[in-house]
Amino acid sequence: MICSRWQKYSIEAERIPITVSEYMSAASTIQFARASIKSDKRLKEFYLRIKHKRGEKKAIVTVARKIIVYAYWILKKNVTYKELGRN
Numbered sequence: 001m002i003c004s005r006w007q008k009y010s011i012e013a014e015r016i017p018i019t020v021s022e023y024m025s026a027a028s029t030i031q032f033a034r035a036s037i038k039s040d041k042r043l044k045e046f047y048l049r050i051k052h053k054r055g056e057k058k059a060i061v062t063v064a065r066k067i068i069v070y071a072y073w074i075l076k077k078n079v080t081y082k083e084l085g086r087n
Contacts, residue, residue: 033064043067 051059
């Protein structure tokens with residue numbers, strides 16, 4: 001069977017085992033993304049925009065990633081989180 005270089009890498013990537021802690025971390029990230037959508041107006045608007053374009057699952061993962069990026073920069077720059085206003 002002839003396969004392209006990208007197919008070869010994707011087949012190899014599927015064989016990498018995922019640990020229980022990585023799975024739990026991903027699951028909890030999705031849970032707090034779903035909770036954030038309900039409570040934060042800006043994240044909800046962002047979620048609805050992505051959901052319309054890409055679908056629900058990708059939208060949730062995108063919101064989770066956005067929250068993680070926010071947390072990363074808050075910790076990296078050592079700043080206090082300030083909510084931008086009432087939602």
